[in-house]
Amino acid sequence: MNVLLIGGGGREHALAWKLKQSPLLEALYCAPGNAGIAEVADCVSLDVADHDAVAQFCRDKAIGLVVIGPEAPLVAGLADDLEAHGIAVFGPSQAAAQLEGSKGYTKDLCAEYGIPTAAYGRFKEAAPAKSHVAAQPLPVVIKADGSAAGKGVVIANSHFEAYSAIDACFTGAFGEAGAEVVVEEHLSGEEASFFVLVDGESALPLATAQDHKRVHDGDTGPNTGGMGAYSPAPIMDETLCKRVMDEIISPTVAAMKARGTPFKGVLYAGLMIQDGAPKLIEYNVRFGDPETQALVMRLKSDLLPALLATAQGKLHGVTLDWHDAAALCVVMAAKGYPGDYQKGTEIKGLTEAAADPDVEIFHAGTKRDGDRVLATGGRVLGVTARGADIAAAKARAYAAVDKIGWPGGFCRRDIGWRAIKR
Numbered sequence: 001m002n003v004l005l006i007g008g009g010g011r012e013h014a015l016a017w018k019l020k021q022s023p024l025l026e027a028l029y030c031a032p033g034n035a036g037i038a039e040v041a042d043c044v045s046l047d048v049a050d051h052d053a054v055a056q057f058c059r060d061k062a063i064g065l066v067v068i069g070p071e072a073p074l075v076a077g078l079a080d081d082l083e084a085h086g087i088a089v090f091g092p093s094q095a096a097a098q099l100e101g102s103k104g105y106t107k108d109l110c111a112e113y114g115i116p117t118a119a120y121g122r123f124k125e126a127a128p129a130k131s132h133v134a135a136q137p138l139p140v141v142i143k144a145d146g147s148a149a150g151k152g153v154v155i156a157n158s159h160f161e162a163y164s165a166i167d168a169c170f171t172g173a174f175g176e177a178g179a180e181v182v183v184e185e186h187l188s189g190e191e192a193s194f195f196v197l198v199d200g201e202s203a204l205p206l207a208t209a210q211d212h213k214r215v216h217d218g219d220t221g222p223n224t225g226g227m228g229a230y231s232p233a234p235i236m237d238e239t240l241c242k243r244v245m246d247e248i249i250s251p252t253v254a255a256m257k258a259r260g261t262p263f264k265g266v267l268y269a270g271l272m273i274q275d276g277a278p279k280l281i282e283y284n285v286r287f288g289d290p291e292t293q294a295l296v297m298r299l300k301s302d303l304l305p306a307l308l309a310t311a312q313g314k315l316h317g318v319t320l321d322w323h324d325a326a327a328l329c330v331v332m333a334a335k336g337y338p339g340d341y342q343k344g345t346e347i348k349g350l351t352e353a354a355a356d357p358d359v360e361i362f363h364a365g366t367k368r369d370g371d372r373v374l375a376t377g378g379r380v381l382g383v384t385a386r387g388a389d390i391a392a393a394k395a396r397a398y399a400a401v402d403k404i405g406w407p408g409g410f411c412r413r414d415i416g417w418r419a420i421k422r
Helices: 010-019 051-060 071-075 078-084 103-113 126-134 159-170 238-258 291-298 303-312 390-401 417-421
Strands: 002-007 027-032 063-068 120-123 140-144 153-156 181-185 190-199 203-205 214-216 220-223 228-231 264-274 277-284 326-334 359-363 366-369 372-375 379-387
Touching (some): 002 010, 010 291, 010 359, 103 277, 120 126, 126 181, 153 159, 159 181, 190 238, 228 390, 390 417
Antiparallel strands (some): 228 326
């Protein structure tokens, strides 16, 4: 089977690396890809916003499955347009992608179907949003309604901070994503990431994970797209996983079907766990980044048949096997991230760093310039290692990090601290 993978980040490199191992795979294409993906796939120049061009490419290359990595093409309806051409797609329709494309949509769905989540309000103007905030206990969470690439969320510890976040949304800091604001009750507890494959009716849970959103050690500094992750998440025991399926995932899958917008793809639930009870923070409609990097290192089974079964509505009865070992991913980012950062700095030592067979370095924002690898993005590398437990995986990952010569980059040094502390 020929497969087209859409995207060019660390998540897509991890997916490409795993798909490349499938005996079912004949050719793997990626648009646009990156320097790391180019080692396992044929990177092609394709405007993914031109849906007709993508469909034509699929016909020309006899693509049997398109795997859409990022949320933006899903929210833009790429899956719908490809399926209209008879092309199998792993990823939800535009209507179903509203679960990530609009936080307010998801909050309303939770309210209608009794799915546990934080109390909230939706606002299209700054004044009523600020009036609502004034009556809320602090801290309070301000979210741009639309997809803002992992940003657009502020946990405000003062009313001034909350008002500033609201103004930022309505004055265009996040583009169209900030046209509406969701104000949420602040949930306390421990966060976890829960992934399931969904084919419209059936849902298959994947391994659990936890990520680190804050930019600096000790979970301090601004939120980012993710500075590291590990799997499994110790807090997510069998009992809690069952509660998440029964109280959050299954009602969501049923609700989407009842609304005539069945969800097909991977559903990523960001959870807050307090006193053993899960609440939904938000949904993403694609694999997490950097959680995917840790997940693929633990997945024993062939990923391609599971993605194809999801796309074809034939997920019932599919099972996946996982390594008992843990995996941990350390994100190396360009200095200045998540603010302004320098591009074009050279990264050295990648071959030496990946010499350990239990280490993989997944590229995100990179490109090749002859024999050199250059940083082109904010989050640039995902140094990922497998170990007997989280502590062993962490030690192996940081040993690899220390072999990478990149003065223009930085990373957190405490990824996995919560699991190890337990």
